[in-house]
Amino acid sequence: MNTVLDVHLGPIAVGTIELSSSGERIFRFSGAYLDLPTFESVAALLHAVDPGCSREFIRRLVFMILSGTEDAHLKNWALLYDDEGVRARLSPAYDLLCTIAYQGNSSPRLALRIAGQHDARQLTGQSFAAIAEKLGERFDTVLAWIVEDVERMRACYASDSAHWPLPLVAREALDRHLDSLPLASGRAR
Template sequence: LVENELAVLEWARGAGFDVPECSLEDVSALTPALRGHAGPPEGRVLVIRRYDREGSRRIHQEDFAQVAGLSPRLKYDQLTYEKLARLVQGIAGPAAYVEFVRRLAFVVASGNADAHLKNWSLVYPDGIEARLSPLYDQVCTIAWPEMAPELSLKLAGLKSLKQVDERSFRRLAESAGNDPGQTLAVLHECLERIARAWRESVAQDIMPPAHAALLREYWAGVPLLRRHFR
C-alpha cells in the first residue's frame, strides 16, 4: 500500500498538483514515539510533512464531512460530486472549482475509489480565506481487484469509474452553474498533463509492477482515458 500511495502522490506532483513532501522510511529509523504506531519494525511507512503547521502556528483545516455537518461514518454516498463541487465553489470561489475539476480528473485517471468526503479538505492559511488543501490519501485502489471500481460518491447519477465520461463532467458543470465547454477543456487539458506526468515522473519506478499493469488495463477499458493514455 505505501509504495502505491507514494507513487500516486509523486505522479500527482509531476502533474502539477499541490502535494506535501513525502517519502518512504524504515520503521526502525523512526523515533520511539512514532515507532509504536507504525507496524512491524522491519516494515516501511509513508512519511508526509504536515502542511497544517507553519512553525508553531496551526493552520485550520476541515474536511468536507465536517463542512457538510456529517459524521465521519457518513463519508460515503451522503453527497454527490456535484454537491461537493458546489460547496467548493461557494466557499472557496471559481478558481477552486477549476482545481476541483482537475483533482476529480486525477481521481478517475488514477483509479481511486476512495476519494470520499474526508479525503477532500479546505485549509485557511490566513485564518479567513479558504482554499483546497494539498492532496493526501491518494491511492490507486483498482490495484486491488477485490475492491469494486466505483467512485466514493455518485457523479451524474453513476458510481462506476469506468462509466465516467464527458457527460459526467458536463453534468458537474451545469450543476455548479458553470460553462460545460470550459469545464471539458479543463478536463482534457488536465488528463493530457496527467498522462504526460505518468510517462515522465518517478511514479512508474515506485509503483509495484503488478499495480501498474492493472492501471494500464484500466485505462484501456475507459474511453475517456484511452485517448490520453496511449
C-alpha cells in the same frame, strides 16, 4: 458583515455566505448532512466557499478517476481555514493513491457518484455537465480542462512511470484500468 446568501448544498452542508468589509466571501458552516453525497454536491460546496477552486477541483477529480483512487471520500475535499477560522479555501491534495492496484477490484467503484455513476468506466465528458453547472463554469470550459488534464496525465504516465516505485502487479492493474476508461482514451468529448 452582511449575510448575502443562505446556503443549503444538498447532502453536504448548510450555512450562510457573508461578505466581509473587503468583499471576501466567508462561509459560516451551521450543520452537515452526509447522506448520499456526490461529486456534484462537493462541487457546489466548494464553489460556495472558494469560487476560485474550480480548475483545481476538476484537475483532482480527473486524477482520481485516472489513477484508480476508489476511496476518494469527502475527506479528500477538506477546507483549509485562515488564521481567524472564518475564510475557507480548498486544502492541498492529499491521500490520493491507486487503490485499484491493491484491492483486486476489476470493476472500479468511485467512493462518490458522478452523474449517478459509481463506475468510472461509465464516465464521459458529458458526465461532468452538472459539475460544471455547480461550479458556475461553462460546460465547454470544463470539458477543455478535462481533455487537457487527461492528455497531461497520460503523457506523464507514458514518459515517467517506468521510474516510479510501482510493483508490476500495480502497474498492470493501472494499465488495465486506463484502457477501460472512456475519459482516458480520448473519448472525453
